Amino acid sequence: MAPENQPSTGPPTFNEENYHIWDIKMKAYLKALNLWDVFELGEPSIHPLRVNAIPNEIKKYDELVTRSPRALTCIYSSNTDVMFTSIMTCETAKKAWDKLKEEFEGNNRVKFVRLLALKREFEVLKMKDLDSVKEYSSKLMEIVSQIRILGETFPDQKVVEKIMVSLPNKFE
Template sequence: MALLSEQIGSGPPRFDGNNYHLWAFRMEAYLEPLNLWEVVELDSNPPPLPANPTLNQIKIHDEAKQRKPKALTCIHQAVFEAVFTRIINIKFPKEVWDKLKLEFEGNDRVKSVNLRTFRREFDLMKMKEGESVKEYTSRLLDVANKIRFLGQDFSDENIIEKILASLPMKYESKISAIEESIDPKTLGISELMSRLYAFEKRLSIRNEEDDVE
């Protein structure tokens, strides 16, 4: 157990029953470099030892056999007590993972409903009064990522088009300049955000100067 603690360092991302899709994404990224994700995803077992194995082959085989218990321990460490009680009697990491996925992500019907809900929320989103570009785009990206976590392809181009089409009129001159100078298909979200942040900052400074006058 001490060796496992050394390997996983500060520990896995914690899951309290909320934002399952984000946790699952982070947990997979956590298990992958530890060489443990395969036994969770595929329930894989090491091949049997050959006849008259060498000491090195025995060592490698024993290490491979420990991957499932290690993966199970990682998942146990990752969940809060309220979630742990639901998986306490499950002995294999893939079964635990599938149980959590079914309970917190839902079956295909539930996923389909959630996808429609998030897609409609995304389509109807508008920038609120007094909201900054950064705050608005953060809300958009949050919903877009929820759609992606449910397994639906959702390109950056869709997000960029939504931003350009839904910003208030005061951004119209900047949007026109961006559309005239850059092909939206080659425009990255980070570059768009940088341009809009700079424009918003200039607007803020100009408004402050007008107030002084």
């Protein structure tokens, strides 16, 4: 059984698909383990333990010394074997995280182009006569979810307006 305030399952698995969903789940997992700052800030500087350290200082020192290896283990174990081979040479958790992010999310320009494409897809999507309202709204929400995953705010009101404006005449 997992210690109190710790996840009871292992890290989410990443297998080259749905990077953005894995990213969100993995961040939550790492935050639950109090390890996210290792990925965000990189390796902390650890000062040597003084000779006459008290047990509380020793405990804190041991925690600091093991945080980076635990963080690296989390990211290694969250990847399939195929994905692991692309990050296995990374010596720090931050380097491994950044490498996956660069490869699967792309840089800001790639994200911007992807956002534009999704927004265009949202704007040009029309409900077909054979589509049900549920099918059409599901298609729209899938596009909206991808836009939101990329960090763009997208109000629900805009989705409702799109549905109302693009309904075929038979729904008037």
